[in-house]
Amino acid sequence: MGAFPFDVVEFDDLSPPDNGEVAPDFTRPLVTQDGWHDIALSDLFEDESVLLIFYPMNGSGKSHYTWKAVREREWEDAISVVGVGISQPFDMLSFVELLDLTCGIYSDPSNGVAEQYGLVHDVGGMTGIEEPVPAMFLLEAGGVISESWVAGEWPEQPPYDRIDEWIK
Known part of the structure; x- marks a missing residue:
């Protein structure tokens, strides 16, 4: 059996924050x-660097x-x-446990955080x-974005080797 067919989708009208911005x-x-808590x-x-990862819905292979x-x-x-995804907390908890993640993922079912970051797209039209939209931001202490990657099309993969260089 062959691969599932899919169309490449270009992401238009994105307006993510730039490097150097908070x-x-x-x-x-x-x-x-351990569950969930509202955390800013x-x-x-505040005191350390953070890799912020936006990713598609939990059930996707991506x-x-x-x-x-x-x-x-x-x-x-x-x-x-930390990640940001659109699933509600109960589903997010199952996802974190399934993948045995030691990091946290923000639950954002309304996609409001992606809106703040200019990273919204319609699923499958x-x-x-x-x-x-898949994206990664390296935030230095104080929240200044020092490095960023934002997908330009679906199903573009993050440049994992380049991101290795950001954090090591």
Whole structure:
């Protein structure tokens, strides 16, 4: 059986923050294997660097691949890593446990954080069904974005080797 056919989708009208800017702050439930608590992003980058990862919905193969790459490259051992996804906290908790992640993922079912970051796209062209465009931002202490990658099309993969250089 062959691969599933898919169309390459270019992401138009994105307006992510630039390197050198302070990352937009937000408060959402941060889900870890211990549950979830409302935590501001600024509380995380106050004193240390943070790798902020936007990714597609939990059930997608792309989300599993992204987080397995994070774990296999041991980024969680080198830097504080957090994600942002559109699932609600109960689903996010199952996802974090399934992949045995030691980092947290913000639950953002309304996709409001992706809106703040200019990273919204319609899923499969379905109006009103949105998720974040895959993206990664390295936030230095104080929240200044020092490095960033934003997908220009679907299904573009993050440049994992380049991101290794950011954090090691």
